[in-house]
Amino acid sequence: MSNQRQESKAAARSRAQKERILAAAQACFVESGFHGASMATIAETAEMSPGLIYRYFDSKNAIILEIIERQLTVARRRIRELHCSQNLSSRIFEYFEEKEPREKDSINHALYLEISAQATRDPQIAEALQRYDAAVCSELGGWLSHGRAEGGCGLSGETVPVRALMLLSLIEGLKLRGSREPDLDRRLLQDALDEMVNLLVTPAE
Amino acid sequence: MSNQRQESKAAARSRAQKERILAAAQACFVESGFHGASMATIAETAEMSPGLIYRYFDSKNAIILEIIERQLTVARRRIRELHCSQNLSSRIFEYFEEKEPREKDSINHALYLEISAQATRDPQIAEALQRYDAAVCSELGGWLSHGRAEGGCGLSGETVPVRALMLLSLIEGLKLRGSREPDLDRRLLQDALDEMVNLLVTPAE
Amino acid sequence: MSNQRQESKAAARSRAQKERILAAAQACFVESGFHGASMATIAETAEMSPGLIYRYFDSKNAIILEIIERQLTVARRRIRELHCSQNLSSRIFEYFEEKEPREKDSINHALYLEISAQATRDPQIAEALQRYDAAVCSELGGWLSHGRAEGGCGLSGETVPVRALMLLSLIEGLKLRGSREPDLDRRLLQDALDEMVNLLVTPAE
Amino acid sequence: MSNQRQESKAAARSRAQKERILAAAQACFVESGFHGASMATIAETAEMSPGLIYRYFDSKNAIILEIIERQLTVARRRIRELHCSQNLSSRIFEYFEEKEPREKDSINHALYLEISAQATRDPQIAEALQRYDAAVCSELGGWLSHGRAEGGCGLSGETVPVRALMLLSLIEGLKLRGSREPDLDRRLLQDALDEMVNLLVTPAE
DNA sequence: CATGAATGAGGATTCATTCAT
DNA sequence: GATGAATGAATCCTCATTCAT
Numbered sequence: 119m120s121n122q123r124q125e126s127k128a129a130a131r132s133r134a135q136k137e138r139i140l141a142a143a144q145a146c147f148v149e150s151g152f153h154g155a156s157m158a159t160i161a162e163t164a165e166m167s168p169g170l171i172y173r174y175f176d177s178k179n180a181i182i183l184e185i186i187e188r189q190l191t192v193a194r195r196r197i198r199e200l201h202c203s204q205n206l207s208s209r210i211f212e213y214f215e216e217k218e219p220r221e222k223d224s225i226n227h228a229l230y231l232e233i234s235a236q237a238t239r240d241p242q243i244a245e246a247l248q249r250y251d252a253a254v255c256s257e258l259g260g261w262l263s264h265g266r267a268e269g270g271c272g273l274s275g276e277t278v279p280v281r282a283l284m285l286l287s288l289i290e291g292l293k294l295r296g297s298r299e300p301d302l303d304r305r306l307l308q309d310a311l312d313e314m315v316n317l318l319v320t321p322a323e
Numbered sequence: 324m325s326n327q328r329q330e331s332k333a334a335a336r337s338r339a340q341k342e343r344i345l346a347a348a349q350a351c352f353v354e355s356g357f358h359g360a361s362m363a364t365i366a367e368t369a370e371m372s373p374g375l376i377y378r379y380f381d382s383k384n385a386i387i388l389e390i391i392e393r394q395l396t397v398a399r400r401r402i403r404e405l406h407c408s409q410n411l412s413s414r415i416f417e418y419f420e421e422k423e424p425r426e427k428d429s430i431n432h433a434l435y436l437e438i439s440a441q442a443t444r445d446p447q448i449a450e451a452l453q454r455y456d457a458a459v460c461s462e463l464g465g466w467l468s469h470g471r472a473e474g475g476c477g478l479s480g481e482t483v484p485v486r487a488l489m490l491l492s493l494i495e496g497l498k499l500r501g502s503r504e505p506d507l508d509r510r511l512l513q514d515a516l517d518e519m520v521n522l523l524v525t526p527a528e
Numbered sequence: 529m530s531n532q533r534q535e536s537k538a539a540a541r542s543r544a545q546k547e548r549i550l551a552a553a554q555a556c557f558v559e560s561g562f563h564g565a566s567m568a569t570i571a572e573t574a575e576m577s578p579g580l581i582y583r584y585f586d587s588k589n590a591i592i593l594e595i596i597e598r599q600l601t602v603a604r605r606r607i608r609e610l611h612c613s614q615n616l617s618s619r620i621f622e623y624f625e626e627k628e629p630r631e632k633d634s635i636n637h638a639l640y641l642e643i644s645a646q647a648t649r650d651p652q653i654a655e656a657l658q659r660y661d662a663a664v665c666s667e668l669g670g671w672l673s674h675g676r677a678e679g680g681c682g683l684s685g686e687t688v689p690v691r692a693l694m695l696l697s698l699i700e701g702l703k704l705r706g707s708r709e710p711d712l713d714r715r716l717l718q719d720a721l722d723e724m725v726n727l728l729v730t731p732a733e
Numbered sequence: 734m735s736n737q738r739q740e741s742k743a744a745a746r747s748r749a750q751k752e753r754i755l756a757a758a759q760a761c762f763v764e765s766g767f768h769g770a771s772m773a774t775i776a777e778t779a780e781m782s783p784g785l786i787y788r789y790f791d792s793k794n795a796i797i798l799e800i801i802e803r804q805l806t807v808a809r810r811r812i813r814e815l816h817c818s819q820n821l822s823s824r825i826f827e828y829f830e831e832k833e834p835r836e837k838d839s840i841n842h843a844l845y846l847e848i849s850a851q852a853t854r855d856p857q858i859a860e861a862l863q864r865y866d867a868a869v870c871s872e873l874g875g876w877l878s879h880g881r882a883e884g885g886c887g888l889s890g891e892t893v894p895v896r897a898l899m900l901l902s903l904i905e906g907l908k909l910r911g912s913r914e915p916d917l918d919r920r921l922l923q924d925a926l927d928e929m930v931n932l933l934v935t936p937a938e
Numbered sequence: 939c940a941t942g943a944a945t946g947a948g949g950a951t952t953c954a955t956t957c958a959t
Numbered sequence: 960g961a962t963g964a965a966t967g968a969a970t971c972c973t974c975a976t977t978c979a980t
Contacts, residue, residue, distance in 0.1 A: 120387035131960095151444060157954060167962045169956075178954065217359040222372050231440040235356060247503050280515040283500075288489070291496025295488070298442050298452055310485040317522050336943085362971060372945045377972065541964085561850060563768040567950060577966045579952075588950065592781070645846040647913050649766060657913055682889035690925040691911070692804055701906025705898070708852055720895040727932050746939095772975060782941045784977075793975065 136174050138164045140183045140188070143181045148226050150237065152182055186233050186243055190250040193225050200242050207315040210289055211308055227297035251286075258282040262319070271319045288314060335486060341379045343369045345393070348386045353433050357387055357441060391438050391448060395455040397432050402459045412520040415494060416513055432502030456491075467524070471524045476524045486523050546584045548574045552596070553591045558638050562592055562646060596643050596653060600660040603635050607664045617725040620699055621718055637707035661696075668692045672729070681729045691728050698724060751789050753779045755803070758796045763841050767797055767851065801848050801858055805865040808840045810837055812869045824929040826923055842912035866901075873897040877934070886934045896933050903929060 142164035146155035157178055161168040175181050200209045237244040259282045264270025273281060292311075296302055347369035351360035362383055366373040380386045405414045442449040464487045469475020478486060495515075501507060552574035556565035567588055571578040585591045616698045647654040669692045674680020683691060702721075706712060757779035761770035772793055776783040790796045815824045852859040874897045879885025888896060907926075911917055 146978095151358075151440065154444070156952085168954085169963065170961055172955070173960075207328075228440065228443040229442065231436055233432065234434035234499060234503060235440050236466060238436065239355060239359070244503060251500070251504060280511055280518070283511065284493070284515050284519050287496030287500050288457075288493050289496065290499055291492030291494065292437060293494055294499065295456075295492050298449060299456060306485055306488065310489050313485070314489050314523075318519075333942090340943090361969080365962090373971085374946065374973075375944055378943070383971070533734055538963090545964090558853075560854060561768075563766075563852070566948080568948090578950085579967065580965055582951065582966070622866065635868050638850065641850040641853065644913060645766065645843065645850050648843040649769070654913060661910075661914065690853050690921055690928070693921065694903070694929050697906030698903050699906065700909055701902030701904065704905055704909065705851060705866070705902050708849060708859060709866060716895055716898065720899045723895065724899050726775060771973080776942095783975085784942065785940055787976070788939075 132174070135170075136144070136164075139171055139174055139181065140185060144185055144226070144229070147182075147185065147232065148228050152232055182236075183242065183246075185229075186236075186246060189225060189229060189233065190246060193230075194250060194253055194257070196225060198257050200258075206319065207311040208308070210292075210311055210315065211304075227293050230293065231297065254286060255279070255282050258285060271321070273319075273321050277321070285315075285318050288318075331457060337503070340371075340375075343371070344379055344386065345363065345390060346456055349390055349431070350433065352387070352437065353431050356437055388447065388451075390434070391441075391451055394430060394434055394438065395451060398435075399455060399458055399462070403462055405463075411524065412516040413513070415497075415516055415520065416509075430498075432498050435498065436502065459491060460484070460487050463490060466528075476526070477528050478524075482526070490523050492519075493523075542584070545576075545580075548576070549581055549584055549591065551596060554636070554639065557592070557595065557642065558636050561642055562704055592646075593652065593656075595639070596646075596656055599635060599639055599643065600656060603640075604660060604663055604667070606635060608667055610668075614727065617721040618718070620702075620721055620725065621714075635703075637703050640703065641707065664696060665689070665692050668695060681731070683729075683731050687731070695725075695728050698728075747789070750781075750785075754786055754789055754796065755800060759800050759841070759844070761796070762800065762847065763843050766843075767847055796876070797851075798857065798861075800844075801851075801861060804840060804844060804848060805861060808845075809865060809872070810855050811840060813872050815873075822926040823923070825907075825926055825930065826919075835914065842908050845908065846912065869901060870894070870897050873900060883915070886936075888934075888936050900930075900933050903933075 139160070139188060141261070143155070143160045146160050146163055149155065150159075157168050157171060160181075161171055164171070171181075233243065233247070237247045259278045260270075262273045262281055262295045263275065263278045264271045264272070292307070297305075328351070344365070348360070348365045351365045351368055354360065355364070362373050362376060365386075366376055369376070376386075389526070405411060438448065438452065442452045464476075464483050467476045467478045467486055467490075468480065468483045469477070471477045501512075549570070553565070553570045556570045556573055559565065560569070567578050567581060570591075571581055574581070581591075585594070610616060643653065643657065647657045669688050670680075672681045672683045672691055673685065673688045674682070675683045702717070706717075754775070758770070758775045761775045761778055765774075772783050772786060775796075775922065776786055786796075801900070827832060844898070848858065848862070852862045870918070874893045875885075877886045877888045877896055878890065878893045881887045907922070911922075
């Protein structure tokens with residue numbers, strides 16, 4: 119049992135180390151992109167030696183993949199939380215706002231772009247992104263189609279995938295725009311979202 | 324005159340070479356990203372020696388900047404053409420469709436992502452993107468605000484920037500989506516766009 | 529303490545490596561000049577990989593500058609030692625003789641030429657050379673002006689800078705000559721120096 | 734005859750072209766050193782195409798060699814002219830002054846350094862320099878040993894080579910110094926030279 | 939003769955990865 | 960486990976030289 123406890127201690131340490139590396143890597147990638155961030159910089163940020171990183175990850179690419187996976191998981195959760203709200207548009211607004219872009223739970227837009235660009239080349243990443251897309255769409259679709267009584271929107275089957283697609287595209291388009299126009303008028307944005315979301319969430323007459 | 328003709332011949336060749344290089348570079352960048360594509364590969368693609376490229380461009384970065392400038396110019400023109408149409412949504416659809424992504428006149432979505440990602444780091448590129456954004460927004464805004472008699476949409480001043488923002492975000496969101504889900508259901512897309520665009524283009528009651 | 533000892537060990541190794549690189553670089557520069565010596569050759573001479581050099585020096589130019597600085601420091605010390613001697617001319621003779629041009633403490637004339645040539649273009653090097661010149665001149669001047677009782681030459685204020693300039697020019701001229709006429713008659717040289725130095729060191733009547 | 738005249742015309746043109754190239758090359762070498770000056774820059778300075786240079790010279794190195802040869806020839810002539818003067822020290826002063834360093838007939842000190850440095854590596858250049866040295870020394874020696882009646886200095890056989898060596902070394906040392914300390918006090922220099930030259934030119938008692 | 943476009947080998951530098959300690 | 964020195968392949972870029980026109 120002591121042995122076991124030791125092992126689990128070791129495992130915990132291992133997990134903590136991986137975490138440190140991923141956090142450092144994410145920070146560096148946000149700052150400089152996947153290519154621009156060197157292993158040396160990541161190691162320095164993680165306050166460890168470059169060599170040690172290779173005890174926890176096979177290669178730089180493995181780190182990138184893990185970070186992508188995580189970002190998509192976070193994104194999926196964030197989207198899922200959206201529809202719990204009565205007030206979708208302000209939730210989207212918050213989602214889009216991104217107070218502290220480096221905390222573990224946030225989606226970083228710059229990174230998201232990097233990931234999307236990478237996906238056009240790396241099929242592994244492309245696949246991960248598609249899994250994510252599918253999950254998000256079905257999630258959103260479920261919500262749109264559920265009756266209002268159950269907290270849904272009561273859209274009819276036909277319109278659901280259409281609306282889900284639009285909603286997602288809009289959200290992503292806004293993210294993209296927001297990440298390169300940081301001083302976009304927030305009020306304007308909120309108003310626009312209110313209107314749009316209302317339209318999308320209301321069953322067509 | 325012979326001199327002049329010769330000169331113009333040389334200038335023509337020079338332009339043609341630049342074009343060759345840009346085309347090759349664009350192809351490589353699409354394939355491997357700005358970083359991933361090496362000058363050697365670009366040279367090989369352009370069927371010339373690496374050294375020759377430097378007769379026409381100061382550096383790899385100069386090529387990247389030129390390609391970005393061109394992409395944005397094309398994108399701007401494409402957006403401008405959109406509103407000439409009676410049927411906006413199907414034009415957006417075509418815009419989004421992008422049959423042959425390497426022809427000179429087309430916007431390449433992978434490249435667009437690459438550019439956006441790069442913009443988060445390179446202020447020069449960020450500025451170019453913002454110029455582009457401003458131009459496109461005002462273009463679209465003009466069209467939305469003009470009276471229907473003049474081919475516009477007759478939206479009132481308040482709503483114009485809001486709608487323009489939404490429209491653009493939607494378009495870009497769809498582009499992004501389309502570039503990673505190439506087998507997205509086209510009919511679904513067309514239907515969704517029809518509905519959305521109608522909503523966005525109609526004055527609020 | 530073990531930590532401290534380890535650290536000092538690492539620091540020692542680091543210093544040793546820098547030394548290795550500088551020695552190799554100096555040998556290569558003497559052989560082929562600053563331009564002619566490639567980093568690859570220097571690395572090979574230092575028996576290490578080219579990449580490793582950059583752990584210790586920022587650039588090839590940084591190495592060049594360091595070597596120049598060192599050469600000038602050595603040269604300054606050598607000049608300073610000259611005037612401690614009763615027999616200046618034979619010290620100059622030794623100075624000029626330079627048995628083993630690659631040992632750390634020696635001035636290499638070929639390198640000195642390279643440095644001087646480089647100084648006509650690189651203001652940083654020019655400045656270093658001028659600092660060196662000023663130091664040497666004042667050093668020599670002090671000695672010339674001090675009373676004989678203190679081991680000086682007792683020259684009056686007026687003549688001091690004139691004589692210092694001549695003495696230095698003569699020494700440098702001889703170095704230059706010696707570096708390209710290695711089989712210059714040593715006896716001839718010694719005689720000439722004896723006479724010249726005597727003249728220069730004696731107060732004008 | 735017409736043929737001959739044509740040929741000689743052609744030969745003249747050829748000589749003129751070579752001259753142009755050498756002049757341009759010298760200007761470039763002075764500005765940037767042998768290595769720093771590119772064939773392209775030389776061609777531009779000579780107002781011709783890079784390719785044309787190769788009709789007149791085998792290689793860049795051939796140009797360098799020719800320029801060195803010329804510089805030494807000029808230097809030899811300049812030294813020879815020195816002793817025609819009654820007032821040697823002021824002639825040396827002029828020699829050292831170098832008003833317009835790019836005119837064909839002048840010695841350029843920066844170039845001289847470049848040449849000397851190159852000589853430590855290239856035996857061909859080293860030999861040329863030694864030929865030059867020998868010529869200059871014998872020239873100077875002749876003058877020193879000739880009777881005063883014949884415009885010489887009347888030095889006795891023994892001291893001649895010694896004095897010649899010193900004189901030359903001094904002159905070269907001053908050149909070196911002057912080329913890196915352009916704002917050296919001219920009056921100081923003149924005074925120093927006066928004194929030194931007098932000493933060197935006067936027979937030992 | 940003359941041009942200048944084209945070549946390609948070579949140079950400085952970077953960085954993911956390995957390995958002796 | 961941990962270090963960080965070491966490697967060497969790969970990258971961007973330059974420039975002497977050639978050759979089709």
